[in-house]
Amino acid sequence: MKKKNKSKWLVPVLGLALLAPTVLPTSASATPAKKVTSVEFVGMPAPATAQDMARVYSGASVKVTYDDGTIKSFPLTYKTLFKSTDVINGTPAGVAVDVHGKPIMDRSVPDKPVPFVSDDPDSNSLMKIDGAKPTGLGGNPLSLITHYEYITSDQSGKSAYGIIPASMSLSTIDQNKATGELSVTDVKKVDFSSVGGLWIPCNGSLTPWNTHLSSEEYDADARAYEADPAQTYVSSFTKNYYQDDKKVGNPYAYGYIPEVTVHADHRATVVKHYSMGRFSHELGRVAPDRRTVFFGDDGSNTMMFLYVADKAEDLSAGTLYAAKWIQTSDENGGTANLKWIKLGHATDNEVKAYIDKGIKFSDIFEAADHDTPGFTKIKTYPSGKLEWLKVKPGMEKAAAFLESRRYGAIMGATAEFNKMEGVAVNSKDKKLYVAMSYVEKSMEKDIKGTDASDDIQVKKIKAGVTYEISLEGHQQDKDNNKINSEFVPSLMKGLIVGEDLPKADEKGNTAVVDKVANPDNLSYSESMRTLFIGEDSGMHANNFVWAYNVDTKKLSRILSLPAGAEATGLQSVDHYNGFSYIMSNLQHPGDEMIIPEPLKTEVEGYINQNFDNKRSGLVGYISGLPSLEIKKWKNTNKPDVTLQVAAKANGAKVTWNNKEHTVTVEKGVNKMVLKVGERFVEINGETFELPSEIRVKKGRTTLPADLLDSFFR
Incomplete structure (x- = not known):
């Protein structure tokens, strides 16, 4: 029996939902890794068909350049974690709850009470909690905080915005150790009873000390409330949250930054930071000094x-x-x-x-x-x-x-x-x-000269600007x-x-489709030198997520959302247990579409099929970025061996993709992908450069013997 090398391949990674190293190469097989010199997102076109306009997807890719001039490209995909309407361990993810944690019921249709469930997931904070218990699936335990900003309407179609209290969920996430794949094992609601409930939470952020900063947007006008409580949402919000028609609300109780701490036993505790001021908090973002906070x-x-x-x-x-x-x-x-x-x-x-x-x-x-x-x-x-x-x-x-x-x-x-x-x-x-x-x-x-001040006097850009x-x-x-x-x-x-159009195009766009329109969510990746931008546009038929390289100034479309849906929950996560992710949600699909008829009706039909008649938002992430490094496979002068013969001898599955000219080898959780004509082989997310290009001779692919030996161990 051969002695097995138990050292693992450990490579810093940049990818989103990356494949982890489980293969065991010999120390003599690989030379020091190459370093990444640049990461470039290669954009995708805007959706052209009604089917594509009604779904969420990525057709973008990432081009990675290494210090020896090597360039490699990787496709991106979108993966759904759950819908806001999904019931996980008995809890609908987006359900609204009262002060006692019980579902708030929608009684707008007589004799058919159902819980209010949000279609508007917003902020995400994916976090790694030290000492967290295993999930039971064998992976690394992670936690995910998600906002549910509001509920669009009740069963009868009447607006429920601001009237029904918002909510926040804490999900237990299993991170597959071999693939980096994320899956949800549990969802529960975060208890806000100690702070009087949660008022319209919009975006949020993860602090440098690993807590979640939430938000309370569109603070109620206390002057209007004092004159007439019916002028604001405060009264209806309060009565619904406390399930008490006699309960009196207070506008000054809302409009702050809540901070949520997730503990190792999967409890979440909440405080509101009243000293951070009361206004329409889009979010708070903490500077590297861990003291200074910026707001929208x-x-x-x-x-x-x-x-x-x-x-x-x-x-x-x-x-x-x-x-x-x-x-x-x-x-x-x-x-x-x-x-x-x-x-x-x-x-x-x-x-x-x-x-x-x-x-x-x-x-x-x-x-x-x-x-x-x-x-x-x-x-x-x-x-x-x-x-x-x-x-x-x-x-x-x-x-x-x-x-x-x-x-x-x-x-x-x-x-x-x-x-x-x-x-x-x-x-x-x-x-x-x-x-x-x-x-x-x-x-x-202010051309009329009637305003109290006129400090800002810039030219109108309805499509917006990122500063x-x-x-x-x-x-x-x-x-x-x-x-x-x-x-x-x-x-x-x-x-x-952004750039406004003088008139709408054939899809209803009133802003140039290949530029950002109405930027909303922002997240920055230090390792990728990339600013990610999510749209909330009334000027694009479909909202998009964009990647902007701060060095090259290149802007690339990397995700398309269903028409009428807003891109939310944008979070760039670098290096959790060797994996990285871009979290990205969507809310209210099909809402207020600007697409002209008859295309609008066709798109709306597909949206109803895909998103439970517009009742579901999605929580998910973009997947596909590779490792930041490529190791060179050292030529040991051993003869190459035939892949198909070695795979058969080791009980592995070999698949040939004629369109992509790729070969995929799978055995258990291990996966190897190689492409004819290239010098690269990807094994469980790590990329290795071979001494020569991969060739097929007489229908047979040959590879270095020591590489295959390491893979099949």
């Missing part, structure tokens, strides 16, 4: 905020700032220097104390209805109307953290951003990327006080610019 503020007439925590990895106390836009150009979305205005310092407990006392808008502000001495004229979300306000004596801290936008506008910050969505950080270059989905309205010049912002240290705020961060946003300029 979604809506119209919104504001750019910055939070600097007192301590690293502790977001319970800190200083909140708002930005002043100082414009230097109106082209390509505009260019501006940012000056930061300090709004105040607070702890979570200090702000929560105001909420617990039942504070109202009128406790914080005095209001006038016209220009009045001592009052400041402002215009900002959520009212979007001109207001004249004055902070009551001693209420500055309450104003700063409960009415962050209104107070920021009073202090001189710019409240003119429009649809500020995702943010992502490039640590190496100290860059921040911000998606402005629609550059229009409050971002255009790049330089991050710098040694910065001072407007009052010349030091900002205690090395990651302060300074110069902001348009980077990836």
Whole structure:
């Protein structure tokens, strides 16, 4: 009996759902690995047929260049983890639950009560938890947090947006050790009863210390609520969450950043960070210093905020700032220097104390209805109307953290951003990327001269812009006080610019289809030097996910979603147990399609078939990237052997793909793929370069004897 070499092939990988090394080569067989010099995404065309317009798929590929000039290409595919309507261990993934964790029932159809289940999965945080229990399937245990932003409608078709409380799920994920494939073994709902429920969670992020930062978007107007509680969703949300028609809501209880900690025993605990300010939180993204946090503020007439925590990895106390836009150009979305205005310092407990006392808008502000001495004229979300306000004596801290936008506008910050969505950080270059989905309205010049301010005066780009912002240290705020961060946003300029069409094309597109339209989710991969962009477009017939190389500036379409669906849950995950992933969800397929008839009806029919009559969103990921390295297989001067003979002797399956000219060899969990005419062989996701090109002679393929010997061990 031969002694087996028990050392495993261990190669750093870059791929998405990669194949893991399980083959055991001899140490003499492989030389040091080549290094990757560049990763290029090769894009796919927009969908052309009704069938393709009604599904989610990738036809893109990735071209990897190594330091010896070698180039290899790998196709990408999309894999579904689950639908929001899937029942996993008795729990519908997207079900809405009340304060007791019980399903909230949809009784809109008499005698047919069913649970409310969301079709709108959003943010993902795939995470590896130290000490987590095995899944029972033999793979590595991972955890996945997923938002369910809202529920589009009840059974009768009536809108349920904001009326039914949102939810979040915690999934147990099995990561196959041999292939990297992800599968769901359990789903349960995250309990938000300790913080009064979860209000419209949009995007989110994974912190550097491995917790999930959630969000609460579209904060209710506390002034409108005080005048008439029926004007906002607060009352219906509260009554549905507590299942109590007498329960009174509080708008100041929502509009914050929740932080979720997943524990080794698969429990999840939740806190809300009231000291991070109350506004329309698209998400919060933490800088490499583990203290500085950047935000998206979604809506119209919104504001750019910055939070600097007192301590690293502790977001319970800190200083909140708002930005002043100082414009230097109106082209390509505009260019501006940012000056930061300090709004105040607070702890979570200090702000929560105001909420617990039942504070109202009128406790914080005095209001006038016209220009009045001592009052400041402002215009900002959520009212979007001109207001004249004055902070009551001693209420500055309450104003700063409960009415962050209104107070920021009073202090001189710019409240003119429009649809500020995702943010992502490039640590190496100290860059921040911000998606402005629609550059229009409050971002255009105020030609009537009626607004409270007009800091932003850029040219309209309805298709939106992704901005790049330089991050710098040694910065001072407007009052010349030091900002205690090395990651302060300074110069902001348009980077990836959409292009509006003068009229709709034959598919209904009103923005150029080969450019990003209405960017939303952003995620950056340090190892790939690539910014990923997900669309929420009302200007593309199909929304897409894009890859933008920050070095070459190449933009590539890598995923197409069904018409009317939004790309959500975008997360670039580098190197979990030797594998990497790009998480990407879709929500509300078939919603508000802009496709003209008769094509619209045809596409809609396929969408109904694929997504449970538009009731299901998907949680999934893009798959297919290879290892970052190629090892050279050392020529040991042993004679080559015939693959087919060796495979038969070892009980392996050999498959020939005539179209691709590839040969696939499978034995157990081990898989080898090679292509005629190339010098590469891929074994369980690792790529090796052979001494010469692979040839077929008389129907037989020959390979190095020691390579096959290692594979069949």
